Amino acid sequence: MFDSIKFAHQNLRKSATATQELLSELENKKIDIILIQEPHTHNSHRILGFPSRSNLFQTDENILPKTGIFINNKNLMAKKLDKYTNCWMTTVQVQLSKSLLIISNVYIEPNTISSSHIDLLKDLMKTFANHPLILSGDLNARHTLWHDRIINRHGESICELINDFDLHIHNDENPTCLTINGNSIIDLTLSNYKARSFIRNWASTVHQHSIFDHALIEFEYASNERIPQRISNTTRRFNERKADWTKFNELIDQESVARITQNIEHTNNTNTIDHNILELTRIIQKAAFNSMPTIKRSTYHKRSNWWDTELKMMQIVFNSKRYLFSKERNPEARQHLYDDFKSFRNKYIRMIRKKRLKKWREFIEEIDTNNTWGNTHKLIRQKLNPQSHTLPIIEDFPYEDHPKIIENIVNSMFPTHRSSQEYIGHDTSLTTPEHEYNISKEYIESLISKTSSRKAPGDDNITYNMLKASKGKISESLAKIFSKCLNIGYFPKQWKKASLIIFPKANKSDYHLCQNYRPISLLPSIGKLLEKIVQSEIQNFLISNNKINPQQHGFIPNKSTITALHSIKAKILTEKRNKLTSLIAIDFTGAFDSADWNIILNNMHQLQIPQHLIQMMHSYFQRRTITMKHNTIEYSKNLSKGCPQGSPLSPLLWNILINKLLDTLAHLTLQYMLICSATNIEDLHVALTDSLNFINSFSNDNQLKINFSKTKILNFHKLSFPHPISIDSNIIEVVNNVKVLGVIFENHHIKSKINFTSHIKSAVNKSIKIKNLVFNYCKNTFGIDSRKRINLYKGLIRPVLTYASEIWIDQINKKQKSQLESMQHQLLRNSIMAFRTVSKACALSLTKITSLETFIEIKKIKFFHKNHLQRIDTENFDMYIKELIRAKISENFENTNQNFKSFFVNNIIPKHVRTDFYTTQFLTGHGPFGDYLSRMRLSNNLTCTCDNNSIQNVSHLLIDCHHYHAFKTNINLIASDLPSFVNEKENFKKFKKLCKYIYDHLRSIESSNSASL
Incomplete structure (x- = not known):
């Protein structure tokens, strides 16, 4: 303060x-x-x-x-x-x-x-x-x-x-x-x-x-x-960008780690295990403190670094000249001083703009790095998803009230709970696994290597980067700790301490309500490794013994949102052909946070999960704590229910909780998607009501709560129900469309189809928003290079356009497909910095990207082949896909113009050909050339100024025009035909310089002609 x-x-x-x-x-x-x-x-x-x-x-x-x-x-x-x-x-x-x-x-x-x-x-x-x-x-x-x-x-x-x-x-x-x-x-x-x-x-x-x-x-x-002042309560304490990782690794005391390993091997005492885990934590923390700086956040905003000494000197001169003319009383002298001031002011302003633009270009273009996901990508992300660093639920109220508010937030999100069921498990204190665990250090190293460095650490401040840097020294110790924990069914207490952070949910009207915030539990990184091992053990058992309902798609190997959507689509189309069909999208209030631990453990017993794993989960649930920190205020409480959002185990525990419902209700397509059908509207009403009542009863029995205001019905027919469907006096709203796993479903008047018009519109609108931001930061002569733009399109925009396209591509019309192709073409045209008149074929060939239709077709083939829905009869499926892509790219090349083809022999574009604003014009033939301008009816003069006779086209300018012979000689560029400009990497570099030189010369001639008119 x-x-x-x-x-x-x-x-x-x-x-x-x-x-x-x-x-x-x-x-x-x-x-x-x-x-x-x-x-x-x-x-x-x-x-x-x-x-x-x-x-x-x-x-x-x-x-x-x-x-x-x-x-x-x-x-x-x-x-x-x-x-x-x-x-x-x-x-x-x-x-x-x-x-x-x-x-x-x-x-x-x-x-x-x-x-x-x-x-x-x-x-x-x-x-x-x-x-x-x-x-x-x-x-x-x-x-x-x-x-x-x-x-x-x-x-x-x-x-x-x-x-x-x-x-x-x-x-x-x-x-x-x-x-x-x-x-x-x-x-x-x-x-x-x-x-x-x-x-x-x-x-x-x-x-x-x-x-x-x-x-x-x-x-x-x-x-x-x-x-009071706002203090960052992040668990990310160290500035790893400035870390000395070699020193960090050296500071991990090998003897101390070996002693911890030995202690763990010779004990079954949980207190000893906890003590040694704490010692290992301190060793890593100490190494971090002595090898990397802590993160320091400046109190005041920093000025842009383009305001340099030269501008400061010019500012002094500028102000002096202004002062002199403003104080002068003689009209003639005053006018003279004003003219001098005005001239310098313009120079000063131009210099400000120049300096600012230069720094902005350096920031945006990042020419010293090949990283696509640098500043341009970050700026686009920030514009798309503005981050709020304030919490109105706390900060809009007097500071003295903050402790009570924070306590209320934690208790509201994690209420104290008494289970409706008793844990029916027997005393498992002596239960040991059938085969004792002996996890290898290689397995731990592999597990650490697969972790995401972007994940926030827990309250011990140990990140995955630290574990990756020291895995050679600590993996043996971690392997022994994890093996011991699994063998005795014990989850260490310090890995059960969660740090709570809350984020405002988007597009909410009142941010003074707890339900408009999303809680995330930050758990210790090492503890999450053990959670992943436990999760893998339980999941492998359930899958190998067919204990998981086939309708479970979330967080199941070889299943995904796409397999779930395919299942929903197939069910709807099958039922819709001959019956009246409706879909209910069910929303559970705080599903993960409401999970009853005893019910989960009892379900694990019923699924016959090995006793030592149930014992491990019983230990996992005991004495868990959650702590929320805001500025200098801190509040902690013991948890009594819920799957912490942020834990690797949470999705699996939710699947175990809900599995019984899927086993019981056959027409429940997913955990929260109910598809009912009947031959008449009255029977359909009864089926929907009965199913909803059953789910509501299940929810009540399992301490879950349906959010009726967000639960919706979508009819795949035009009839109306005789009276509203209601559950516990809550009327379920009938809507025109429903978003299912990110895809918007609507009824189609044709029985063999589902309407995805709203989804396509939504995808196009999202892409337009991103496109406008890309165009703002990536101009023809400004912004990241072509390679980065192409990668940005592939990683940021194409996934939006084609999400779940395997499901909807056969349901949309030609106009909608054309919309998607047009959006891709605009972005690819920007990627190669081309004129608006450049064809799709040229843009696709230069970017080495297939048409969107081909891309979706390949996605669909891969999906159907992988999920055994429509296998491709080939010994090498990957080679089959590569050949298909190669054939489509070759087909695109055949549709390019003659100017484009004349550069590339055998229809092959060399890997080193990365275009810019100038080279694209010459490769495509769309630039300030006489023949192009004449075709576009922008000029009546086809000829080149070198002899006023030859047609000014790309071939003439690059090879024959004597205006540029001297420049080609100066840069030692030898080329007798168009392919020789691009075949060799060194020649292509010189070709880029030549293109810019010719372009600048042509524009200067154009400016001179305009000035003379």
């Missing part, structure tokens, strides 16, 4: 240059909050020029903002007050330990003050009369009350407001606005009686050599309360 907040207040005159100068001025002052009036917007609806991802509050209305509040201190708990935020006013609240500090920033244009301004300000004063409140801004109000020379209409209104609410004026006698026409005090800082005594060090600063005509106002709010 800290006890003061530093403020700065500045009118920016809508200037980008002024914005940068303000940030430069405040860079080393550690200002917490900046109040800005007349910000730079470039006539948009957003304030520009401040650090990206900064906490900048402004109006959300589709209107030009005239004020904004920039929270420079990232640790302050600030929230915008929407009622008191509009185009001319921005208001925020800052959390104090026992109350709220209200800050309102106002800009009222000259001669525009009205009753609407005053009424809203009065309402603000009344609403927060019992809170410290600061009102600051450019009010364009002049009055002798605050030492101005004159009184204007704004001044009279504000003076009345001050008197009505006993506001204190913090201004001194110094002017806050200095212009050629005179000085005035129109920028005010006011406070109510709750805040006045805590505002200190108020000062206005006017730099003569400055771009501003308004003073920079600074003051400090020194609270009598401690001001």
Whole structure:
């Protein structure tokens, strides 16, 4: 916590240059909050020029903002007050330990003050009369009350407001606005009686050599309360990007690890096991502390590094020239100085843009790395899924209430529970496995290698990267620990401690409710390795003994969402042909968090799972804890039910819990999809009602709860039920479409079909959103290279377009297929930086990608072959697929234009051919060439300027045109025909230079011709 907040207040005159100068001025002052009036917007609806991802509050209305509040201190708990935020006013609240500090920033244009301004300000004063409140801004109000020379209409209104609410004026006698026409005090800082005594060090600063005509106002709010700050409670403690992994591995004490291994081998005592696990944990933690820095998060936003010394020097000259002309009274001399200032200003602004663009290009393009998933991908992801780092459920309330709120959150998400069933297991303390476990170190190393380094660690801060770096030294010890735990049926207690983090669910209206947050349990990484072993043992038993219902698709080997969707589709189409068919999508409230442990253990007994594994799970459930930390507040409780979301075991435990329901109800297609059919509507109504009643009864018996508001019925017929279907007085809504595992199902008027129109529209709309972001960051002459763009399309956009295409491809029409192909073509065209007129065949050939129809066809063949639905009669299936892809690519090549074919012999495009904006034009023949422009009716002149006779096409420009002979000689490029430009890697590099040179020359000729007209 800290006890003061530093403020700065500045009118920016809508200037980008002024914005940068303000940030430069405040860079080393550690200002917490900046109040800005007349910000730079470039006539948009957003304030520009401040650090990206900064906490900048402004109006959300589709209107030009005239004020904004920039929270420079990232640790302050600030929230915008929407009622008191509009185009001319921005208001925020800052959390104090026992109350709220209200800050309102106002800009009222000259001669525009009205009753609407005053009424809203009065309402603000009344609403927060019992809170410290600061009102600051450019009010364009002049009055002798605050030492101005004159009184204007704004001044009279504000003076009345001050008197009505006993506001204190913090201004001194110094002017806050200095212009050629005179000085005035129109920028005010006011406070109510709750805040006045805590505002200190108020000062206005006017730099003569400055771009501003308004003073920079600074003051400090020194609270009598401690001001809480936002602290990162992440379990990721170490900065692994700066880790010395060699040193880390060396610091793992081999002798200590060997001693732990020996201790484990010679004990069955659980306390000894726990003690040695703790020792191993400390060894890894100590090595981390001494080989990598801890993560340090800066309090204040950092400025972009493009603002360098050269710009700072230019800024001084710029301000000096401005000052000289503004003070000059001689008209002729003033005009001369102004012209000089204007010329330098343009140079200064161009330099700012140049520097900023250069750094932006370096950031976006990342030419020093081949990583596709770098900054461009991260920016797109951030735009698609904006992350909220605030928790309104906590931070919107007084700090003193936070401990109780956090306790309520944990108890609401993980309520104390008494099982409806007794655990029927016998005393298993002496049960040992039929074959004693002796896990090998090689198996542990393999298990560690397969883990994802992106997974967050538990409260011990040990990451999978640390385990990977030290696996050679610790795998033997881990193998002995895991073997011992399995043999005695014991799950170590420190691996049962979960750290709780909560995330706001998307598109919820009220984030003050617990149900609108998703809980995630962060568990120790080593403990999750043991969980994976236990999960594998139980699952292997269930599958090898056919204990799992065939309708279970989730987290089952060789099954997936696609196999589940295929099962649903097949069932619907079979039933729909001759009967009235309906689908019910059932939603369970907090399914994973509601799982009853005793019921799971009893189900394991009924499934005849080996006793030592049941004993292991019994130990796993005992004395589990969950801890939530927020800033300096922490709350823990013992768990009594639920499968922790984040645990490798959770999906399997849920499958065990729900398996009995699938065994009992034959027409339950999945755990939550019910398909019923009947020959008439009355019988269908009865079937649906009976099935739902059965599921509801099962849910009640198993401590689960159906969320009836999210449970929906989709009819695959046009008839209406005689009366609504209701369960426990809850009416189940009939809808036109239902999303099942990410695919939207609808009824089709043809009995042999299912309608996927809404799904295709949704996929296309999602892709358009991503496409627009890609196009924003990847221009023809700007952004990541072609290879990265192609990979970005393959990994980010094509999966959206083709998700579950094995299921719906045979159900959609030609127009919908054309929509999908068109979307792919737009993105591939961008990938090779081609003109809009480039054909699909050329784009597909240059990117070495098949058409979307072919890609989906191959996906479908693979799916049907793998799941034995339609096997391909071939000894080598992978080779069959490769040959199919090769044939389709060759077919695409045959459809390219003659110019394209003339570059590549034998229809083969060499691997080193990676195009850019310039080479693509020459390879495709679509560029600023005479023959192309003539075909597009953009020019009447076909000939080249070299002789005004030869047709200006690609072949002529590259081989015959004498304009470029000298350049080819300079770069030592020898090529007698078009294929020789691309066949060799070195020649292709020179070809790229030649293409750019010719393009620039052609554009310069075009510019000259345009200028002469």
